[in-house]
Amino acid sequence: MYLEKDDERVLAGEFGETRQKMMEILVTLGRVYGAEKLVAITSAQVSGASYKTIGKWGLSWLQSLNARAAVPAVLNPIGMPREGWQEFGIGEEFARRQAEVVEAYRKLGIRVECTCTPYYLRITEYGEHLAWSESSAVAYANSALGARTNREGGPSALAAAIIGKTPYYGLHLVENRRPQVVVEVECGTGPHAGHWGAIGHVAGKKVGNRIPIFQGIRPNRDQLKALGAAMAATGAVALFHVEKITPETRVFSFDTGDLDRVTVTEAEVEALFTETEVEAVAVGCPHCSADELRELAELLRGKKTTKPFYVFAAKGVAAANPDLVSVIERSGARVIPDTCMVVSPRMDEFASIMVDSGKALAYVPGMCGALARIGTRRECVEVATS
Numbered sequence: 001m002y003l004e005k006d007d008e009r010v011l012a013g014e015f016g017e018t019r020q021k022m023m024e025i026l027v028t029l030g031r032v033y034g035a036e037k038l039v040a041i042t043s044a045q046v047s048g049a050s051y052k053t054i055g056k057w058g059l060s061w062l063q064s065l066n067a068r069a070a071v072p073a074v075l076n077p078i079g080m081p082r083e084g085w086q087e088f089g090i091g092e093e094f095a096r097r098q099a100e101v102v103e104a105y106r107k108l109g110i111r112v113e114c115t116c117t118p119y120y121l122r123i124t125e126y127g128e129h130l131a132w133s134e135s136s137a138v139a140y141a142n143s144a145l146g147a148r149t150n151r152e153g154g155p156s157a158l159a160a161a162i163i164g165k166t167p168y169y170g171l172h173l174v175e176n177r178r179p180q181v182v183v184e185v186e187c188g189t190g191p192h193a194g195h196w197g198a199i200g201h202v203a204g205k206k207v208g209n210r211i212p213i214f215q216g217i218r219p220n221r222d223q224l225k226a227l228g229a230a231m232a233a234t235g236a237v238a239l240f241h242v243e244k245i246t247p248e249t250r251v252f253s254f255d256t257g258d259l260d261r262v263t264v265t266e267a268e269v270e271a272l273f274t275e276t277e278v279e280a281v282a283v284g285c286p287h288c289s290a291d292e293l294r295e296l297a298e299l300l301r302g303k304k305t306t307k308p309f310y311v312f313a314a315k316g317v318a319a320a321n322p323d324l325v326s327v328i329e330r331s332g333a334r335v336i337p338d339t340c341m342v343v344s345p346r347m348d349e350f351a352s353i354m355v356d357s358g359k360a361l362a363y364v365p366g367m368c369g370a371l372a373r374i375g376t377r378r379e380c381v382e383v384a385t386s
Contacts, residue, residue: 001031016066017066018065018066022159025156025159026038029156033167036168042125042128044131044158044161045131046076046133048155049076049105050077050339059097059104063100071161072111074113074118074121075114076343077114077287077340078101078114078343080095080338080339080346089346089349108162110158114338115317117136119137119140120289124141126146126247127148130149131157131166135229135233136359139231139237140224140229144246148171151236177239179259181210181261182212182261182262183213184215186264191376192272196223197357197374198358199230200228200234201230201231201361201374202268204233206235207262214243216243218242224246227240229358229359230358230359230362234362272374273375278352279352279353280347281355282309282312282341282353283357283380285355285359293325294321294324296381297328299378300327300330301331303381305333306384308350309332309334313335318337333384347368348370351370351371354372354379354383356374356380
């Protein structure tokens with residue numbers, strides 16, 4: 001793999017042991033996947049931020065590193081809100097360890113904005129090369145924005161952040177971004193026919209790791225987010241296209257005549273929805289946008305919750321919309337920044353959780369040990385306030 005002279009010097013250890021280790025990670029990854037070179041990135045998003053997922057050994061490794069990020073970089077959600085973690089029900093020992101993880105990343109120059117929706121915090125342009133690691137963020141960046149990133153692991157995203165480059169392979173190459181399977185969505189009349197998280201939950205299982213192109217649908221950006229997040233969770237989708245909607249379908253002309261075709265049926269979507277009793281309700285997986293907070297505020301206005309109701313959002317998004325947060329919290333619901341229902345130990349205490357997300361429906365049983373029930377946001381509010 002070709003390296004520029006400065007990169008060779010980093011690999012030789014001339015800029016410190018940590019940078020050398022990070023370059024070794026990138027070079028090894030590049031060689032495994034046949035990359036010809038490294039490519040400069042404009043931003044990174046680093047997973048492995050919750051102490052629940054990385055544990056003491058991951059923390060120890062982070063604390064052994066000594067370098068600073070070369071490009072703007074943020075964290076994936078951590079295991080608790082940085083402020084008010086006591087009220088969220090987090091124990092002191094976990095909080096202490098989580099704070100150590102955050103501080104280790106801060107010393108590495110990673111911005112402590114802990115979210116799976118970094119695209120709400122920084123404008124990401126079409127064609128930019130990134131090193132993002134959270135599966136839903138990767139799907140959104142590639143698909144809705146037309147940026148270019150592979151689905152990085154936590155160490156490789158951190159390495160890219162510190163070096164400012166990533167191996168040039170996979171979805172960084174235009175020729176690897178062509179659709180591989182056509183998905184048709186059956187336009188039904190059932191109550192959940194337009195639930196994009198449920199559609200993605202079904203579609204992900206059918207397409208696996210192929211790049212799908214959807215025909216005959218017109219989702220907006222929040223709906224694209226829900227669709228891609230679910231497909232990344234039930235399949236391994238890092239890029240999808242929607243004909244005449246996503247940017248690359250307007251730049252390139254894709255010939256889909258010879259591609260396999262699959263259908264997401266109304267019956268398959270409706271089968272995901274049950275009437276199971278739940279102990280808590282959680283929305284915001286991925287983190288809520290300002291528009292989603294606005295919808296929740298309108299649904300909750302004048303109502304009072306009867307069950308724990310958690311709304312997860314990036315701290316920056318919540319801080320920019322204090323009026324919406326105020327309306328939501330007057331109902332008894334809580335807007336929680338920095339963390340999410342999947343990586344926080346708080347959610348492990350519930351035996352059953354209602355969610356509005358196809359991604360959460362896939363992850364909550366394994367990550368939280370809880371039964372998951374999916375619904376629309378309106379249905380989530382109805383259950384939380386009934």
